[in-house]
Amino acid sequence: MRLMNIKPNGQARFYLAALPFILLAIAYFVGSGMRLSENPNDKLLPALPTMAQAVKHMAFEIDPRTGTDLMLSDTIASLGRLISALAISTSAALLFGIVIGLLPGANAMLSSFVGVMSMVPPLALLPILFIVMGLGENSKVALIVIGTLPCMIRDLSMKVLELPREQLIKAQTLGASTWQVALRVVLPQIAPRLIDSLRLQIGPAWLFVIAAEAIASDSGLGYRIFLVRRYLAMDVIIPYVFWITLLAFLMDAALNLLQRKMFPWFASVRAG
Amino acid sequence: MSAVRFDNVWKEYGDHIVLERITLDVASRAFIVLVGPSGCGKTTFLRMLLGEEAPTRGQILIDGVPLKPEPDADRGVVFQRYSVFPHLTVLQNVVLGRELQLAKFTSRLFGAARRAAVDEAMALLAEVGLAGHEAKYPASLSGGMQQRLALAQAVMRGPKILLLDEPFGALDPGIRADIHVLMKRLWNETDLTVVMVTHDLSEAFRLATRVIAFERNRDRPEERERYGATISRDLEVFPRRAAEVRNLSAKRSGRDDPAEKGA
Numbered sequence: 306m307r308l309m310n311i312k313p314n315g316q317a318r319f320y321l322a323a324l325p326f327i328l329l330a331i332a333y334f335v336g337s338g339m340r341l342s343e344n345p346n347d348k349l350l351p352a353l354p355t356m357a358q359a360v361k362h363m364a365f366e367i368d369p370r371t372g373t374d375l376m377l378s379d380t381i382a383s384l385g386r387l388i389s390a391l392a393i394s395t396s397a398a399l400l401f402g403i404v405i406g407l408l409p410g411a412n413a414m415l416s417s418f419v420g421v422m423s424m425v426p427p428l429a430l431l432p433i434l435f436i437v438m439g440l441g442e443n444s445k446v447a448l449i450v451i452g453t454l455p456c457m458i459r460d461l462s463m464k465v466l467e468l469p470r471e472q473l474i475k476a477q478t479l480g481a482s483t484w485q486v487a488l489r490v491v492l493p494q495i496a497p498r499l500i501d502s503l504r505l506q507i508g509p510a511w512l513f514v515i516a517a518e519a520i521a522s523d524s525g526l527g528y529r530i531f532l533v534r535r536y537l538a539m540d541v542i543i544p545y546v547f548w549i550t551l552l553a554f555l556m557d558a559a560l561n562l563l564q565r566k567m568f569p570w571f572a573s574v575r576a577g
Numbered sequence: 578m579s580a581v582r583f584d585n586v587w588k589e590y591g592d593h594i595v596l597e598r599i600t601l602d603v604a605s606r607a608f609i610v611l612v613g614p615s616g617c618g619k620t621t622f623l624r625m626l627l628g629e630e631a632p633t634r635g636q637i638l639i640d641g642v643p644l645k646p647e648p649d650a651d652r653g654v655v656f657q658r659y660s661v662f663p664h665l666t667v668l669q670n671v672v673l674g675r676e677l678q679l680a681k682f683t684s685r686l687f688g689a690a691r692r693a694a695v696d697e698a699m700a701l702l703a704e705v706g707l708a709g710h711e712a713k714y715p716a717s718l719s720g721g722m723q724q725r726l727a728l729a730q731a732v733m734r735g736p737k738i739l740l741l742d743e744p745f746g747a748l749d750p751g752i753r754a755d756i757h758v759l760m761k762r763l764w765n766e767t768d769l770t771v772v773m774v775t776h777d778l779s780e781a782f783r784l785a786t787r788v789i790a791f792e793r794n795r796d797r798p799e800e801r802e803r804y805g806a807t808i809s810r811d812l813e814v815f816p817r818r819a820a821e822v823r824n825l826s827a828k829r830s831g832r833d834d835p836a837e838k839g840a
């Protein structure tokens with residue numbers, strides 16, 4: 306039988322999916338064991354108990370110097386920046402995406418502008434943001450918005466343009482005004498696609514929040530890993546990276562679930 | 578219920594002439610079917626009547642008034658595909674027309690107005706044979722049922738003219754025969770002038786009061802660009818058909834201009 310026709314069943318799929326994770330873990334612990342057996346003070350690949358100890362210290366004990374739970378306060382700081390920025394990006398992308406996609410005049414005026422803006426490397430703007438907006442929260446949120454918004458606008462305006470012409474004509478023959486077409490035809494059909502777009506932007510959003518925190522901040526997950534880097538504290542950095550990945554994964558899964566629950570009609574449209 | 582007049586209409590895309598010298602009078606309450614080979618401008622003709630495209634030359638008049646260059650509620654339409662909204666249930670698809678008509682800002686009806694619209698939509702759904710499917714999304718309906726829904730949705734808004742762009746082309750023969758019966762009944766019972774495009778000749782003669790054939794008179798490769806298609810045959814169907822006197826209550830017509838209802 307051809308390789309392309311061999312389909313794993315449910316259980317085999319589960320094990321196949323788990324395999325790369327298991328291999329990565331094995332590779333890490335073998336490497337870690339080898340290095341630690343040569344030099345027990347090696348900091349590069351810490352053993353599991355060392356990392357557990359560090360996590361316990363960071364996450365389950367109050368830091369005596371600041372009087373807070375460091376991992377919790379870092380998480381709250383980073384998520385606050387990330388979520389407020391994504392909320393701004395999402396609502397602005399929805400507005401501009403619909404306007405650009407639906408109104409030919411707005412398309413003529415804005416689509417090339419947005420196209421050029423989406424090519425500006427956001428991190429190159431970070432110094433400007435720090436100079437103009439200071440080192441506070443605003444510049445970090447602004448970086449994430451600048452980094453994610455143009456792509457989302459482009460994506461959504463294209464999704465609006467991809468709606469079948471027949472549907473827009475049909476709505477007009479039912480007497481719909483431009484506003485009514487936007488409200489009853491375009492918006493509800495773009496909403497599930499907005500969730501797709503947002504899911505794709507979660508990765509870049511984390512990149513920008515960590516970059517901004519690494520450069521100028523006094524809290525946040527990115528701030529912490531760049532701070533402890535000075536002490537080669539891999540036992541903190543690795544659990545933090547794991548935690549950030551888990552948070553991003555959970556956000557993605559939650560959006561996926563939200564899409565399926567809120568828009569039951571969408572799966573068959575996408576498949577069709 | 579409206580008379581349509583095409584007055585020496587031409588349609589060109591740049592140098593390419595698609596239709597030329599189209600002059601046509603369509604009587605009110607007629608059922609016109611346009612036939613012709615593919616690429617002969619049938620759909621372009623329909624799009625001009627829809628207001629989606631403007632004629633390059635000449636003009637289109639409805640009851641003597643020049644056509645507005647955009648689609649509106651005077652002209653309902655059913656396309657071959659994508660005629661219903663995938664994000665709305667069957668019932669919501671039909672109620673939508675009334676919501677768009679009565680609630681200009683929110684596009685949603687509440688209370689008594691909503692109940693009236695829902696009752697009307699349910700009656701219409703029963704008439705097109707979709708009773709019991711109100712809560713489904715269009716994707717879970719068969720092709721024939723989707724087109725029935727599209728017809729109900731268009732008729733709900735009470736258009737004067739119903740345009741059909743190969744609406745039954747993708748359906749199985751048996752289902753097509755059923756929907757022909759429905760189509761005839763809707764034409765008889767509502768206040769419609771129907772213009773339909775098809776390339777199925779038997780369908781054309783089964784439904785129409787008048788069959789109009791489009792053809793390119795000059796079809797050599799070097800002539801194709803500069804000569805458009807024109808009306809080559811204009812056949813009245815015998816025995817002569819006419820729409821029956823309306824026997825539905827006037828409230829079916831959701832028109833904005835109730836004064837014309839008696840016309």
